Amino acid sequence: MRILIVSDAWEPQVNGVVRTLQATIAELRAAGHEVGVISPDLFRSLPCPSYPEIRLAFAGWRKVGRHIRAFAPQAIHISTEGPLGLAARRWCLKNGFPFTTAYHTRFPEYVAARLPLSPAFVWRFIRWFHRPARHIMVATRSLARELADQGLEQTMMWERGVDHQLFHADRTPRPAYADLPRPIQLYVGRVAVEKNIGAFLDIDRPGTKVIVGEGPALATLKAQHPGALFLGKLGGETLAAAYAGADVFVFPSRTDTFGLVVIEALSCGTPVAAFPVPGPGDIIRDGAGALDEDLGRAIDTALACERTDAAALGARYSWASCTAQFAKALTFVPGPPAPENAVGAAGLAA
DSSP: OEEEEEOSOOTTOOSHHHHHHHHHHHHHHHTTOEEEEEOGGGSOEEEETTEEEEEEEOOOHHHHHHHHHHHOOSEEEEOOSSHHHHHHHHHHHHHTOOEEEEOOBOHHHHHHHHSSOOHHHHHHHHHHHHTTOSEEEESOHHHHHHHHHTTOOOEEEOOOOOOTTTSOTTSOOOGGGGGSOSSEEEEESOOSGGGTHHHHHTOOOSSEEEEEOOOTTHHHHHHHOTTSEEEEOOOHHHHHHHHHHOSEEEEOOSSBSSOHHHHHHHHTTOOEEEOSSTTHHHHOOBTTEEEOSSHHHHHHHHHTSOHHHHHHHHTTOOHHHHHHHHHHTTTTOOOOOOOOOSSOOTTTTO
């Protein structure tokens, strides 16, 4: 199948959306599918205010349409609600081409954390954007219920996966942890206001709080919390060792729809403490971590959990099963073939 993915979130960004797309595309290609990507690097762009890693592409629907025709897809998946997603949506509707979308972020709450906008106002846009989609891919059942409450009932599951060759319970812990006061309480992710990291760092508990990641709130949090250890961005085996050496993984976000870092931590045998909200609330089960509106109490409970239970829960998630769900959401294809066009789309299938 020729599958075209349109995403405003793409390399060199490092976040859950990009990593999920990269892993899914790799699995699809390994299974013999042809996958193209329309991303901001194909167009002139400018940095998104307050999130400069995201590039906002200057691309109207006609320009995006030329790339679509050049790739001649059988299926189109629109991953984000940004400029490229809007342009691809318009092209699909004008040409009667069926498409799927994904709801990666609790967007109304995310926007409300950054701008003085009512979530109800943002929901109007979400309903408008996703309503024409043949299927809306969501990572959790609670998110499916949330969208159904908004009249968007055509959801299908698209969970997340883990590279179990990298993230596993036998991983050697980060050596530098040996000299730190225990328990080590770890956060991994973007360091930004919507991640609610301050709720974690404000908790008065013995031990060491460790923050892995970069973002616009980094300087402020460093100044406000000199006792915390900020390690910057880590990846690969270094990141896996950071998970494996922690006593508890703390996920303070209230706006993420899943939390890829949660299942990576679990796979390394590290119990998770989080608020009882969609995302972690769909993942965490008794014995593998704790959910509580009092995050400090959740940390205390998670510290008493067995690492073997955490690892067993993390082992349930794989990129193979994630990709199978993605492919299942495309079962309505093949759609009408896009007309051939002489305009090239260099890099689409790179």
